[in-house]
Amino acid sequence: MLRGKVKWFNNTKGYGFISSETHSEDLFVHYSSIQIDGYKTLKAGQHVLFEIEQGNKGLHAKNIVLEQAQLTPDSFNNQ
Numbered sequence: 716m717l718r719g720k721v722k723w724f725n726n727t728k729g730y731g732f733i734s735s736e737t738h739s740e741d742l743f744v745h746y747s748s749i750q751i752d753g754y755k756t757l758k759a760g761q762h763v764l765f766e767i768e769q770g771n772k773g774l775h776a777k778n779i780v781l782e783q784a785q786l787t788p789d790s791f792n793n794q
Contacts, residue, residue, distance in 0.1 A: 724757040
C-alpha cells in the first residue's frame with residue numbers, strides 16, 4: 716500500500732483528493748473507497764494508506780484506510 720495525505724474531502728459531495736508521496740498528481744478519492752466502519756469520511760491533513768487504480772479521468776485512490784498511528788482511544792469507542 717502507498718502512503719498519502721488528505722488534501723481535502725467534501726462530505727456533502729462524497730469525494731476529495733489525496734496527495735501521494737510517490738505520485739506528482741493528486742489522487743481522486745470517493746467515499747465508497749474508504750475502508751472504515753460507520754460514516755465514511757476523511758479530514759484534511761489525515762495520513763492514509765491506499766492503493767491506486769486508473770480511472771477514466773486520472774488516478775483514483777482505493778481501499779483507503781487511516782494509518783494506525785492516528786487511531787486514538789476514542790476511535791475504538793466509536794466502533
